[in-house]
Amino acid sequence: MSEFLQLLISGLTVGAVYALVALGFTLIYNASDVINFAQGDFVMIGGMGTVFLMAAGLSLPIAALIAVLGAVIVGLLLHRLAIEPARGASPVTLIMITIGASIFIRGAAQIVFDKQFHTLPAFSGADPINIAGAAILPQSLWVLAGAIILFVALYLFLTRTLTGKALIATAANRLAARLVGINVRVMLGLAFGLSAAMGALAGILVAPITLTRYDIGLIFALKGFAAAMVGGMGSPQGALVGGLLIGILEAFGAGYISSAYKDAVAFLAILLVLFVMPRGLFGSKSVERV
């Protein structure tokens, strides 16, 4: 039982991070119909940026803030310099552009930072808390709480503020949004900036647990992607549920079956979902099928 609980908690912890990455995908996908493969690299920028700024003598909150701002700038540049000039391109072209961007960011991170693994100190001590025989790291609670706060904040932003509603309108119908006077270009930039901020925050929260390195973006992108797929591409609730589900399945797969195939869980989940229920758990947009 305690092993079960232990696996569940570690699954929920990484799952919360996947959910945040998936939420980033969802925001950009809804607003611009682009699947952004560089989403995972925002996670890396958040974690690595904070590590290096702290090494330069800044305190954790200041370092984290600057790292998030850095990720937002990269997100905005990605939109402005790579996505916007390719307007109207085919999905394959757009995928390759964001993959190119991801490779570029990784290459740049290799030079700006280094090629070593890094870790952040846990935010509030490293002594595990004992709950029903399972040892829980305080950092796990930080990750879970952080994810919940971000979700709620995003939900309130999208439903309660005019800007948020304009963003939703843009996602629903770009032409109609433009007709009622919404600056679509600003909204698309906002989607990229928000996604970047969310990814970077996820990266900072999880860095004390999973370590960070210049090339961790790819695996987070792929997992977040699987989460978005399972939940239903374009659905924020789906991103949350899908992320937690992928995290839990992965933890149980590693614990009870084989740790060598931990990563395979996400990809099997993608294939299974696509074949059995291509709209995912919460998907509303229909998948084109022949």
Add this chain to the structure above:
Amino acid sequence: MSKSLLKSRFLPLVVLAVIVAIVPLVAPSGFYLRVAALVWTFSLAAMGLTILMGYAGQVSLGHAGFLGIGAYSVALGPEYLGLHSLVSVALGAVLAGLIAWIVGRPILKLKGYYLAIATLGFGMIVSLVITGESDITGGPDGMKVARATLFGLKLSGASTWYWVTAGVMLIGAAIALNIGASPTGRALRALHDSEVAASATGIDVASKKLNAFVLAAIYGAVAGGLIGLMNGLVTPDIAGFMNSIELVAMVIIGGLGSVFGAVVGAAFLVVLPQALTALHDYEQMVLGLLIMVFMIFLPAGIVPALRKIWTERAA
């Protein structure tokens, strides 16, 4: 050059054969022949993708999985089954074709992003299985590949491999060009433009797509087998995501739908890292930047763009 040859579908083949014949005359050392042999092998894999992506309009972000199947066939076949290397290449090709035929049916029902992601998932699973079954495959360290022999002679040395890979590549190019001009090729191009229109004219869209996928898998597996034999070592990297991306980049940068473009794209992406060894730290950045720049400013690829300039000048 006469006009009929310029318009002939075999012009790329003639040009390729001429290039194949010239390179050894101007190559200053065996190293250049080795790089050229790698270009021919990746060209072969890219041609397979040209049939799938260029002709049929279906993307695969997991194609390196088939290269991995081919490469590990030439490693595992002689080691565990005592098979001849060349038999292993053939077996790997058959196996890849069979797997493509099985997974292709459900996967190819998907379109656009969803197809891209499904193929990506497939490729990742192949690479995870290769890494995970470390008792058999040696895991992340990879495994040695026994030297291939042909009629009692060992296949080794840069110049031998140059001619072997060039030969196989030219055969692959001839087949791809033939398919492109055949009724199947026309059917594939038709469904590239509009699947609905294609099916309305009586084309069995699902089976044509599946044929293209299986063919592309076989091209990939043969290329993977050649790489394994040439290097004498295989590692899971060959089936990895980056390799899949580079293959797609080769096809698009060279020119989607052009067999000659596949070779140009392969040459570009194989030679570039060699040229950038001095700037080793910047290699990834340059690769990422190039992919972005080409996708944004030259989405049709090098060869079609040059062809357009050429025909406009002639007119």
